[in-house]
Amino acid sequence: MPSRQRGFTIIELIVVIVVLGILAAIALPKFVHLSGEARIGKMNGAAGAINSAAATIHAKWLANGSPTAGTLAYEGGSLTVATQIVNGYPAASVIATLAGLSSNDFNAGTVAAGAIPISDISKAACLITYTEAAAGAAPTISTTALTLANCQ
Numbered sequence: 675m676p677s678r679q680r681g682f683t684i685i686e687l688i689v690v691i692v693v694l695g696i697l698a699a700i701a702l703p704k705f706v707h708l709s710g711e712a713r714i715g716k717m718n719g720a721a722g723a724i725n726s727a728a729a730t731i732h733a734k735w736l737a738n739g740s741p742t743a744g745t746l747a748y749e750g751g752s753l754t755v756a757t758q759i760v761n762g763y764p765a766a767s768v769i770a771t772l773a774g775l776s777s778n779d780f781n782a783g784t785v786a787a788g789a790i791p792i793s794d795i796s797k798a799a800c801l802i803t804y805t806e807a808a809a810g811a812a813p814t815i816s817t818t819a820l821t822l823a824n825c826q
Contacts, residue, residue, distance in 0.1 A: 710826030713800050717825070720775055720792060721802045721815050727772040728763050728804075728813050735762045763807040766790040800825035 734748050735741070735755075745752045746759060758765050764772050770782040770792055781798070783791040793801035801824075803816040 707822055707826065710822045713794050713797060713825040714820045714822070716779070717794060717800060717802055717820050718817065720773065720780060721817055723773040723775065724769055724792075724802070724804055724815055727769060727774075728807075731759070731764045731772065732762050732812075735759060760788070761807040761809050761811075763813050766804055766806050769804050769813075794825065797825055 731746070731748060731753070735746055738746060740762060741755050744755055746755055753759055753764070753768065758768050760766075766785045766788055767790070769790065770780065775782070775792065777795075779795055781793045781795050783793065783801075788806035789803050791801045791803050793799070799819060801819050803819075805814045805816070807813040
């Protein structure tokens with residue numbers, strides 16, 4: 675007696691395809707925004723690095739007696755107090771380097787009015803802005819542009 679081959683019927687295959695289609699329709703929207711959210715996370719990490727670098731340099735500046743001239747040495751280099759320190763905090767022109775932001779990942783714009791925009795290398799609208807410290811205040815780091823509309 676010849677053996678009978680067994681397999682899936684066409685109806686079973688159609689049911690599986692329909693179920694996979696339904697699952698894809700439900701799951702796909704959950705993964706659509708992942709690249710934008712990843713960029714937002716990367717930029718928030720950069721903002722944290724900038725904040726940390728500014729606080730570290732400020733602490734070093736205070737520990738050295740709040741100098742108004744000369745150089746301020748830190749681990750990895752030194753800053754000229756007259757041009758690279760503003761009210762005890764790093765100037766906008768040096769903050770990206772101090773925070774360790776690579777030009778492969780971030781684009782530091784041009785300093786204007788004491789502020790520098792730092793954007794994602796692939797999305798210029800996805801940016802943070804570092805504004806130099808005013809007298810008696812800390813510098814500000816604006817993350818208002820970190821939205822899915824700007825970062826996706």
